[in-house]
Amino acid sequence: MPASAKTSLVSAAHELRRLIPPSVARAYVNRRVDQLMEIDAYRELQEAQMRHLLEFTDRAPEIPVLARQFAIETMLKTHLRWHPRLVTSEPVRGIEWLTTQRDPSRSVVLNFMHHYRYEGMFKALKRRGVELDIIAHAELMGKDTPNPLKHHMRLVASGGRMTPAGGGMDSYIAMARPGITMVVASDLPGHTPVTFLGRRVMGSFGSARIATETNSQVVLITAHKDDDESTYLQLHPPIEPSDFADAHALLAEILNRHGEAVLAWPEVVDMPLSRFGRIEEQA
Structure with missing residues (x-):
């Protein structure tokens, strides 16, 4: 796929997030992350993010659990940006x-x-x-x-x-x-x-x-x-x-x-x- 087409798709997905009310955003994100965490590459990336942050701390054993929470919070933030009063x-x-x-x-x-x-x-x-x-x-x-x-x-x-x-x-x-x-x-x-x-x-x-x-x-x-x-x-x-x-x-x-x-x-x-x-x- 050409780079310009990928950029357009990302922008379109970004714009669609404004249609999800903040009252249901977290439930929607939880379901979406549950689906994505079944994909090995996606789950490994979330764990790599938390590992980079926590590998040398006492919280290192929590990395697999925190990786899911990190994915939720990251995705939720992209939705809540459309509701600036909340943020x-x-x-x-x-x-x-x-x-x-x-x-x-x-x-x-x-x-x-x-x-x-x-x-x-x-x-x-x-x-x-x-x-x-x-x-x-x-x-x-x-x-x-x-x-x-x-x-x-x-x-x-x-x-x-x-x-x-x-x-x-x-x-x-x-x-x-x-x-x-x-x-x-x-x-x-x-x-x-x-x-x-x-x-x-x-x-x-x-x-x-x-x-x-x-x-x-x-x-x-x-x-x-x-x-x-x-x-x-x-x-x-x-x-x-x-x-x-x-x-x-x-x-x-x-x-x-x-x-x-x-x-x-x-x-x-x-x-x-x-x-x-x-x-x-x-x-």
Whole structure:
């Protein structure tokens, strides 16, 4: 099948998802995943995603079970994107760290990972009066971006001002003006060897370097699920760059803290195999 035809089919399937009401989306997805998990290649891919994330953790024995949950959450997310109010209305705890209790004379690096329905977290903050400058890959913002990704990026962009990545570290440092809240992810493929959940990977150094060179506070945002299955976003108390020997130590602390949230709810990580960069040989 020509590439253009495959693209058209993907776009058509994407558009059809809007016809499924959110009230029945999870039941529909559960049935569909049950069918797909009977296909060896599909099941093995879901397990590979969870294995890449959890192989070096105490949750490794749960990989087969979590793989099914990962498949459900991944597919469900593609349906719920068509209902942005649901995706952007998560409760937020600790909002004061970006509003009344922040230091207005300094900038903040809001650091996140591609965990849970992260595309809606920025609008959830905007609803509470937080203005964000979101750094995103330029190729995701172009006119040739596939329709599913365009729809995803519209959700992201609804939460703040979009800044294409690629301008260089100097441009990001120049952005760090008093009062600004700059959104940066740390689980993108990068050039810095780091450890995340026991696996050596190549991480992005941007958030730690920006914070260190501009004396910006780092506020982490993480996703959580309570015992009653209710979900929420958590903003954490600011991390001070001056408390660490250098930016590398700061980045290690950032990843350790994110790791706790991810390990508690691993099945909602967005495509673990596409996060960070690969280091094939593990120490």
